[in-house]
Amino acid sequence: MDRRQQKTRAAIFSAFSTLLADKSYSKITVQEIIDTANVGRTTFYAHFETKDALLKTLCEELFGHIIGSAMDCTHTHGLYSDKSAPESVFCHLLQHLQENDNNILGLLSCESSDLFLRYFKDSLNELIRTQFINQNRTTNPDIPQDFLINHISGSFVEMVLWWIKGHMKQTPEELDRYFRSVIEPVL
Amino acid sequence: MDRRQQKTRAAIFSAFSTLLADKSYSKITVQEIIDTANVGRTTFYAHFETKDALLKTLCEELFGHIIGSAMDCTHTHGLYSDKSAPESVFCHLLQHLQENDNNILGLLSCESSDLFLRYFKDSLNELIRTQFINQNRTTNPDIPQDFLINHISGSFVEMVLWWIKGHMKQTPEELDRYFRSVIEPVL
């Protein structure tokens, strides 16, 4: 890809992230993104059709990366490494979040975090669903598997929201313990 | 209150709900609300400062009502009527939702459902928190109560999202059973 395109793209993403740290997605205008990124109006529209398209692309890059790494993790270890293991995929994910790659935390702490967490949850659902299918788990037959999968990914997302809201006082390991203590009993 | 004010207010709320059934909140313009409600531009702004203020007021009216009724329910019965009771507050809430007062379901099924469910969750959190305080529950001391409260209300909201997404195939009683089977083990 042309070096100019890369630079422009990076500038727009960076500007967008910066703005998101300050104000909610809905209040950010294309004009502001253009000004902050310091690119021409035409250039922006050459790269992204709308502000929504920009958001979508950003989410795809971000969560594609983080979930991809978790996928690798589960392929070798399963949802948990083993029954007594301190290292679950969830812990792995939380650590990834805390490392703050690509300022993902900035996005998840911003006013529009819901937005990102929905994308996150969709990816998580996939991750957990494949785990269930691979492991042929024997769950309570009275409870639909689909419900359980949604419960797990949903609870995880809600936990992350709670974590962020409380300024991330807990370590990923602590959170993982909390999470397992409310999830494992239902599996 | 002046009869004219009531009518205007109702017309705006109704127009807003109608529009929300068709398109996402962010894509609705004040102009459309004005046109649909068939009120003057000045009149709209005399009632609500912005579109956001309108949304907030609508949410307050809606969830104030539904949670208020659940509050009454828990004051007499507690979070569950008794250990083996088929009637939990959650069931009560779900039934309320299904009855579709004020077209609340229309709002919760719309593209902006997240928006409403956040309001819903905040109210729920209050409801559950007061329950915990009143009952002096003896929960696992290693897990913060705050985490548990968030887990419960969060899971409930995620379940409702799941329910709506799947076109509400289940009855409130079924859902209540699912929910209790994943929540009671952790209490």
Added chain:
DNA sequence: TTAATAACGAACAAATTGTTCTCTTTTATT
């Protein structure tokens, strides 16, 4: 009946959006 008040409608400036030009700069390639 009357005084208060709510709604209406037109017009307004300012900001935003997405597009279409032309012109300049930067690439990759030969």
Added chain:
DNA sequence: AATAAAAGAGAACAATTTGTTCGTTATTAA
């Protein structure tokens, strides 16, 4: 180093949208 292709800049644009300010008309409560 020369060149053709691609990308960006910048100005101008019509169309919407927003929130406000008028003066006027209708409705309400007393």
